[in-house]
Amino acid sequence: MAVSSHELIAGFADPVQASQQVFRAALKVMSEPGTLVEIDYAETAPKGLDLSTWQLALSLLDPNTRVWLSPTLAANDAVISNLRFHCQCPLVDNPFDADFVIAWHSELPLLAELNWGTAEYPDRSTTLIVQVPALSDEPDWTLSGPGIEHTRSLYVAGLSEPFRSDLTRSRQRFPLGIDTFWCCDNRMAALPRTTQIEPFKKAEEAC
Amino acid sequence: MSTATGYNFAYLDEQSKRMIRRAILKGVAIPGYQVPFGGREMPLPHGWGTGGMQVTASVIGEADKLKVIDQGADDTTNAVSIRRFFAHTAGVETTEQTAEATLIQTRHRIPERPLQADQILIYQVPIPEPLRFIEPRESETRKMHALSEYGAMQVKLYEDVARFGHIATSYDYPVMVNNRYMMDPSPIPKFDNPKMSMMPALQLFGAGFEKRIYAVPPFTQVESLDFDDHPFEVQSWDEACAICGSDHSFLDEVITDDNGSKMFVCSDTDYCRERVDQGFVGTAADLSTSEQETEQ
Amino acid sequence: MYVAVKGGEKAIDNAHALMRTQRRGDSAIAELSVDQIRQQLPLAVDRVMNEGSVYDPELAALALKQASGDAVEAIFLLRAYRTTLPRFGYSEPLDTEQMQIERRISGTFKDLPGGQILGSTYDYTHRLLDFSLLAAGEAEMAPEEANALSEALAAGNSCPRVLELLNKEGLIEQSRESGLDDQVPRDLTREPVNYPAERAVRLQNLIRGDEGFLLSLSYASMRGYGDSHPFSGEMRTGRVSVELVPEELGFPIEVGEVLLTESEMVNQFHGSKDLPPQFTRGYGIAFGRAERKAMSVALVERALRAEELGEEVLYPTQDQEFVLSHTDCVSANGFVSHLKLPHYVDFQSELEMIRRLRNEQSQATQSKTTNEEADA
Numbered sequence: 001m002a003v004s005s006h007e008l009i010a011g012f013a014d015p016v017q018a019s020q021q022v023f024r025a026a027l028k029v030m031s032e033p034g035t036l037v038e039i040d041y042a043e044t045a046p047k048g049l050d051l052s053t054w055q056l057a058l059s060l061l062d063p064n065t066r067v068w069l070s071p072t073l074a075a076n077d078a079v080i081s082n083l084r085f086h087c088q089c090p091l092v093d094n095p096f097d098a099d100f101v102i103a104w105h106s107e108l109p110l111l112a113e114l115n116w117g118t119a120e121y122p123d124r125s126t127t128l129i130v131q132v133p134a135l136s137d138e139p140d141w142t143l144s145g146p147g148i149e150h151t152r153s154l155y156v157a158g159l160s161e162p163f164r165s166d167l168t169r170s171r172q173r174f175p176l177g178i179d180t181f182w183c184c185d186n187r188m189a190a191l192p193r194t195t196q197i198e199p200f201k202k203a204e205e206a207c
Numbered sequence: 208m209s210t211a212t213g214y215n216f217a218y219l220d221e222q223s224k225r226m227i228r229r230a231i232l233k234g235v236a237i238p239g240y241q242v243p244f245g246g247r248e249m250p251l252p253h254g255w256g257t258g259g260m261q262v263t264a265s266v267i268g269e270a271d272k273l274k275v276i277d278q279g280a281d282d283t284t285n286a287v288s289i290r291r292f293f294a295h296t297a298g299v300e301t302t303e304q305t306a307e308a309t310l311i312q313t314r315h316r317i318p319e320r321p322l323q324a325d326q327i328l329i330y331q332v333p334i335p336e337p338l339r340f341i342e343p344r345e346s347e348t349r350k351m352h353a354l355s356e357y358g359a360m361q362v363k364l365y366e367d368v369a370r371f372g373h374i375a376t377s378y379d380y381p382v383m384v385n386n387r388y389m390m391d392p393s394p395i396p397k398f399d400n401p402k403m404s405m406m407p408a409l410q411l412f413g414a415g416f417e418k419r420i421y422a423v424p425p426f427t428q429v430e431s432l433d434f435d436d437h438p439f440e441v442q443s444w445d446e447a448c449a450i451c452g453s454d455h456s457f458l459d460e461v462i463t464d465d466n467g468s469k470m471f472v473c474s475d476t477d478y479c480r481e482r483v484d485q486g487f488v489g490t491a492a493d494l495s496t497s498e499q500e501t502e503q
Numbered sequence: 504m505y506v507a508v509k510g511g512e513k514a515i516d517n518a519h520a521l522m523r524t525q526r527r528g529d530s531a532i533a534e535l536s537v538d539q540i541r542q543q544l545p546l547a548v549d550r551v552m553n554e555g556s557v558y559d560p561e562l563a564a565l566a567l568k569q570a571s572g573d574a575v576e577a578i579f580l581l582r583a584y585r586t587t588l589p590r591f592g593y594s595e596p597l598d599t600e601q602m603q604i605e606r607r608i609s610g611t612f613k614d615l616p617g618g619q620i621l622g623s624t625y626d627y628t629h630r631l632l633d634f635s636l637l638a639a640g641e642a643e644m645a646p647e648e649a650n651a652l653s654e655a656l657a658a659g660n661s662c663p664r665v666l667e668l669l670n671k672e673g674l675i676e677q678s679r680e681s682g683l684d685d686q687v688p689r690d691l692t693r694e695p696v697n698y699p700a701e702r703a704v705r706l707q708n709l710i711r712g713d714e715g716f717l718l719s720l721s722y723a724s725m726r727g728y729g730d731s732h733p734f735s736g737e738m739r740t741g742r743v744s745v746e747l748v749p750e751e752l753g754f755p756i757e758v759g760e761v762l763l764t765e766s767e768m769v770n771q772f773h774g775s776k777d778l779p780p781q782f783t784r785g786y787g788i789a790f791g792r793a794e795r796k797a798m799s800v801a802l803v804e805r806a807l808r809a810e811e812l813g814e815e816v817l818y819p820t821q822d823q824e825f826v827l828s829h830t831d832c833v834s835a836n837g838f839v840s841h842l843k844l845p846h847y848v849d850f851q852s853e854l855e856m857i858r859r860l861r862n863e864q865s866q867a868t869q870s871k872t873t874n875e876e877a878d879a
Contacts, residue, residue, distance in 0.1 A: 016216045020268040023228045027266070028325075031235045031409050031424040060232075062225050099229075119353035123233040123242045146238050146385050147424035149405075175387065179236040192236035194385065194424075220587060226693075243695035250583040252837030255844065278848045285844050287511040315848045333841070344824050346698045371860055377852035396852040416834045418695040442855050459847050460854065474848055 007078040011086045022059035029190040034143045034152035046078040052183040061087040068095040070103035105132045105158035111166045122175040133158045135184035139200040168197045217264040217297040227265040234422035239384025246418035257415030259331035274308035279316035279474035317399040319478040322408035330393045335414040337381040337391040398441045404429040446471040451482035452489040526571045540564040549791025555581030595746040601661045602741040610735035617662025665737035675782040709800045712830030721802035724820040733768040740764045766797035775813040
């Protein structure tokens with residue numbers, strides 16, 4: 001699919017500073033898993049992408065990152081044209097070959113289909129960017145691990161039960177694994193592969 | 208555009224920064240694991256902080272306040288040189304005060320004042336591989352990390368115990384991060400090792416020539432290697448800082464005359480200043496830190 | 504009274520001012536121009552271009568001037584400049600068979616198509632100081648005929664490479680297996696090296712490597728610390744055109760030409776279980792007139808193929824990690840010179856440790872002596 005110029009929108013107004021600010025937000029959420037941030041360095045996103053997804057893309061993607069898009073996004077002219085034009089990232093057909101996967105929560109590939117890295121190079125793994133319908137700190141998951149002093153709670157809406165349990169179980173394969181950004185409108189959170197996920201226990205249940 | 212015309216903000220081009228930023232994110236996701244990255248040449252020599260500088264250049268923004276220390280001091284020549292580099296190429300504000308810095312680039316020390324959430328400590332690392340002096344080959348050490356096969360290091364440390372009665376490594380003392388990866392903390396004194404564990408600030412490490420980046424997220428367990436019968440312990444001094452009287456900071460020994468007379472002063476100059484401001488005094492109360500220009 | 508040493512900023516400014524004065528030397532002597540360096544010290548310029556990885560004689564000459572003639576410092580200056588340059592594209596592979604040859608030497612055949620061309624060389628000069636140069640006299644210039652001949656040769660037709668003549672008979676390995684496409688080499692200045700490194704990456708590393716280090720390694724490999732008994736199949740110097748295929752055009756256009764020296768070594772190979780006895784190749788190429796560099800690269804390059812050819816790896820020159828990790832003069836110089844930086848803190852840690860160990864030892868000896876006295 002070629003670039004359709006009528007679909008193109010503007011990128012960052014100040015690309016150097018905005019890329020840096022978005023990266024710092026990404027660094028914060030990745031190093032403090034479950035923390036929610038809002039990023040507002042771009043006014044609009046191509047139709048089909050959340051504002052936070054689009055800003056992450058502008059900040060992190062370039063000709064050296066291979067990207068796989070979930071079917072609805074891959075069929076979206078505005079998404080493709082703007083990624084091609086602003087990021088020049090090559091798009092791949094197989095999620096395993098991607099450095100970054102951008103997916104709707106309802107179109108997620110199986111975790112097993114992604115690249116988890118190798119024992120010697122666990123960093124050569126796919127980073128997953130998921131667009132979800134709601135994202136908050138309501139108690140749903142209880143998170144613990146590096147970056148979290150005690151525990152932190154996170155609610156990611158719209159994930160299927162099998163995906164949730166795959167993600168929870170994937171922690172056993174550390175240092176292999178998938179690092180995930182959750183995006184919803186201008187909000188963003190992340191879960192690196194180190195974060196242990198447990199279903200929230202209500203106080204009375206815990207007793 | 209930066210104040211130094213002809214170069215991008217903070218020297219590195221945006222594509223290089225993006226590559227380094229992606230490596231940093233992977234480093235944070237796999238604490239203690241050394242992420243290979245396409246290290247760029249910097250206008251300072253390798254071994255003088257080019258790894259730390261590449262990390263700083265990729266992380267820094269206009270709103271940041273940068274502190275640079277070498278041996279704990281803000282005024283050592285290399286710290287001055289690196290601080291100037293960023294003041295010049297990024298036009299950012301710099302500071303000597305640990306408390307108000309958002310980014311601290313360091314060589315060989317962790318500040319005495321506990322670091323806070325949202326501060327980032329960036330270490331300059333010469334040789335990132337803790338196993339390098341046991342096994343010089345990258346292909347081998349990579350396997351050892353993959354398999355968590357760290358027996359060789361335990362043997363090396365135990366040889367010390369057998370020979371000297373205790374572990375004889377005093378700096379660059381290996382640690383285990385989050386119970387999985389053995390990590391080189393850079394050549395900080397082992398005195399600083401305990402500060403790394405459960406630190407509220409993010410710790411990033413950059414090795415320029417070796418082209419490796421690694422990280423310790425906030426609130427992550429970092430344990431210094433030891434043995435049940437020979438627990439890890441840090442250096443201590445009988446003396447206190449001659450300037451501020453501190454009996455709990457890392458002290459530099461200073462030779463004061465031709466007869467080898469000596470005194471001890473805080474290696475962390477900002478911490479020492481802060482204590483003097485608070486009214487603490489050392490044994491040599493008439494001492495001052497006034498300017499003495501070293502011409503060469 | 505003790506005064507904490509401060510004033511690092513001032514010291515640095517003064518040190519740099521002193522350096523500039525020292526570089527200029529006696530101001531009664533005319534200042535060197537970059538053009539003079541470029542024209543009259545071209546071999547120094549070539550070295551800086553090679554290890555600096557930039558083909559730009561003017562900038563290399565400038566770097567030499569700025570570095571007071573210190574090659575390693577000049578290389579560093581050029582490298583730090585290179586890093587910030589945007590990449591417009593990658594050239595097509597150079598065709599050195601189409602080189603406009605100014606010098607060509609084969610050690611393996613007395614005569615061959617295209618002939619031996621001695622060109623300009625220091626070889627065969629008697630190394631006697633020429634005091635006429637000291638007296639600011641003009642050196643004797645080449646006679647008209649030699650110039651004319653040299654130009655005619657360069658303009659002449661391309662000539663086949665010597666090793667391809669051996670190839671026709673099947674006596675030398677193919678430079679790539681038939682049916683395989685050209686591989687796009689990875690750019691080692693943009694991606695980290697992973698071991699084992701492929702040949703293209705090894706070659707890039709060697710060509711940027713320190714000339715002295717490579718020369719010594721190749722010397723060692725010929726003296727027995729390696730299994731190198733090579734012949735210089737061919738060494739050629741001349742200009743080659745550089746072509747680029749712009750995306751919007753889709754066909755190659757010439758963007759300039761570079762002066763190159765190429766060396767191809769012929770090594771014996773006794774065969775393995777998969778391969779018959781045949782000659783193998785060692786390859787080196789360098790910017791400018793850099794024969795020592797090109798030949799050293801070719802020798803070390805062949806030694807590093809030991810593993811791939813199933814030879815036993817016994818010596819440092821055959822060891823990828825040893826060689827490739829230590830070729831770079833900018834890195835080596837940085838790391839050695841960083842010892843000049845303060846190490847007070849580490850040294851303090853070691854002082855404390857040594858004092859403690861000595862105390863413990865002397866206490867142990869004392870208590871042993873006391874015990875022995877008590878026993879007596």
